[in-house]
Amino acid sequence: MRQLSKKTWGHVMTSEVYQQIFNISAVAMVIIQNDSLQTANKAFTELSGYNLTDLPELSFRNLIVPADLLNIIPEAFELSSFESYQKVYSFRLITHTHNVIDVRGIFSFLEWNHQPAELLQLFNSATLDSNLYETSLNIKNTAACRENDVKYEEVADSLPEVIFEMNNQGKITFTDQTAYRLFGVSEAEYQQEINVFDYVAPVEQKKMAEHIERILTGEELGISKYLLRKKDGSTFPAIIHMSRVIRDQKFIGLRGVLLDISEHKQAETQLNYLIQHDTLTGLYNRAYFETELNKRQQSKTLLGIIILDVDGLKLINDTLGHSHGDKLLKAIAEHMSINFREGDLLARVGGDEFAILLNDIDEYRINQLIGQFNSAIFEYNQTHTRVPLNISCGYVLGVGNNLSPGSLFNEADNNMRKEKLFHSQSNRSAIVQTLKKALEARDFITEGHADRLQKLVLKLTTSIGFPDNLKNDLRLFAQFHDLGKVGIPDRILFKDGPLSKKEVLEMQRHSEIGYRIAQSASELAPIAEWILHHHEWWNGNGYPLGIKGEKIPLACRLLAIVDAFDAMTNDRPYRHSLSFSEALAELKKFAGTQFDPELVNTFIEVISN
Known part of the structure; x- marks a missing residue:
């Protein structure tokens, strides 16, 4: 387990200070050990509705909505001794009154009574931003005493905030472990009389100097935003609250709380982008x-x-x-x-x-x-x-x-x-x-299928007395009845083998697609209804509407027979063609179910001659 140093360059933090940090923070905090709640602060009791006296009887897992447990268990509870151990999860917390609150939890490793434990900081998702700012405000006066206690020191060092003190010349006289992690430096480096301005971006140093001067004269500035600099030269945004340190009735410097708001700024930037952009x-x-x-x-x-x-x-x-x-x-x-x-x-x-x-x-x-x-x-x-x-x-x-x-x-x-x-x-x-x-480019797969249909269907119309004024439309219909196939993916249209059920349903969409295309073009509009119904069956088992018998347009009943005959007597990628007699036998077999039986007989008579 990691051991935290208790001494700094000028001051030694006390248990009273760390306990104060823990208790007054506006962030809800609870210490968990072996799934039991050891202690919590006031913010946690306000968020959860439980009293401190309830904690010994509670299992933390029972406070989480069961569906969310898999998101944070077991990973969040596999304790690590890494100094930088910290995990963030979003889940739903069950309160004492059985309400459910969306929260974001930060799990951090620490020791409690010399045993592994975790500090959990909870942020109500609905008020996350305000909690972050309130946290900085509430911890601003918490570095004053002289005794030691590992429990509360670890609690403070597990917080995302940096607590620091500096003298009137800007020399850092105290900071915590969080600062070492945040700025990428060691405690030994901090002990080399580092000045606060060494870790402020040059563009912000003048502003920082002015603020320090104003605070030393007694002005309350509240929270200020700065661009700070790490040891490797990279920068990050932060908010800092500073106030004067008075000892023996003398102003000896400033004390502050610093919070890295990089993630907050990134989320804010992303949100602003989404709000403003398509x-x-x-x-x-x-x-x-x-x-x-x-x-x-x-x-x-x-x-x-x-x-x-x-x-x-x-x-x-x-x-x-x-x-x-x-x-x-x-x-x-x-x-x-x-x-x-x-x-x-x-x-x-x-x-x-x-x-x-x-x-x-x-x-x-x-x-x-x-x-x-x-x-x-x-x-x-x-x-x-x-x-x-x-x-x-x-x-x-x-x-x-x-x-x-x-x-x-x-x-x-x-x-x-x-x-x-x-x-x-x-x-x-x-x-x-x-x-x-x-569509014409894709017709190579059927080797002139549309052209053959035009010839066959016109032969059949002559025998049944189809109106002459509609024969041109019928030619167009024979050519473009499958127009909707331009909207069918090639992986289905050119598949070498039978289609799956899902692919069959996708293929069947071509009737409706073709109908919509035809409606949009004046030269195809007269045949739009025919395109929609050209896969309907005589018995009503066709698609897309399932109409049957003579409710199916005559042109569609004609084309259904001719289309099936041409398909059967020509090779396809997934099968060889049938003979002339085999194709006619298939038409007879499906007469009265798929095809108009009278038209089948007429077609067989015409094609046989």
Whole structure:
């Protein structure tokens, strides 16, 4: 077990001092030994609702929500003799009144009555920040006496705060073990008459000197933030509370409590980033954009707002999946960052909408920037032909204090929507054409499957008197009934072997995907319903809606027979083709279940001739 030195350069800490540190701290503290609670401070009793007299009867494990025990046991209770032993866990504490409190606990190794034990400091998660500050305030006057006691010395040295004293010249006359760990120095190095300014970052030394002078004159400064320096030269933020030390009615120096707030600052920085930024693109979010717009509206400079909208994003998300849509959004954010000015504020203000706030801009320059951005998007589309970017853009210029923030933004948005309306159909058609090309590229797997279907289905329509005015739609249907397969992952579409149940369900989504694509393109809209129903069965066991009999559109019943026959008589990656007679036998077998029985007979008669 580690033995702590009790003597320092000028003073010897006493049990009374350490016990005072333990008792008055605003941080809830309890000492645990063999799962039993040995002692606790007032803050712990207030947090948990238990009295000190209750402690001997309590097992610490019974104070933790059972589901959380696995998070901190056994690791937290495997005591170590390492001097730097300290573990932090989040868990739920069960109070005396059976309420549950979310807490963060810091477990530290110490000796209690010459046996291994742990000091647990508990922070209520809901009030964590205030507790940290209160801790620094409450320990500010705790270094004065002359006796020794290992128990309370270890308690104090296990705290995250550094307790120190210095003389009027800034020479450190006392500190605790926590300081050695925090600043990366040994006790021997501290004994070499180290000055407090040796461990303050140069940029902060003047401020520290001014504060010391003010405190020595009797001024109460409370808590101050400083940037401190470790032995290796690295810096960290800290809060310090200092007060005068009076002995024999003389001011002999200052006493202080120091708390490293690096983790707090990191968490604060991360939280601020999340509050201000869009997590997908890394650009600012709408809330931050509006805040900055309000600020800049107070100026008299010329402001510009550009609104960008991704055309067809919903169609891409619905057909190819959100991962493809997300790639487009990230690509736009990347090109915005490259092609607009360094001081321009870039934000994602909606699902498919972006905004740029520009200072000191004129008509010529804003059009130049938009042209530069559009050129970058054009180049992107040359190398990303499967899912190109189509963007509508609108902008507005105005003197900051002449328009309200809302009206300036709305005008830019309205201008963007006018452009979107002007070419929305052409952009949707461009996306659909791209998807159709993707389907054609994949048709090699079935060696002209769509072309063969057109010929077969037209033969069948002639025999049943299918309306002539719908035959062109039927040709289109034969060609693009599987359009939705562009949204099915290649690992499923090109799988060499039978599909799993999960993969079958994924494959079945192509009917709905194709339906949504067809609805978005004027030339495919007439066959959208057919695409949706082309895998329905005569007996109602098909998908996606499970309709049956003559409720299934005639075109779908026709194509189902022709599609199945062509699939059976041509090789697939996972099986060889059937013979002509074997394929016809399969059609007869499933007539009345999968296929319209009358149409099966007609098809067999037509194909046999």
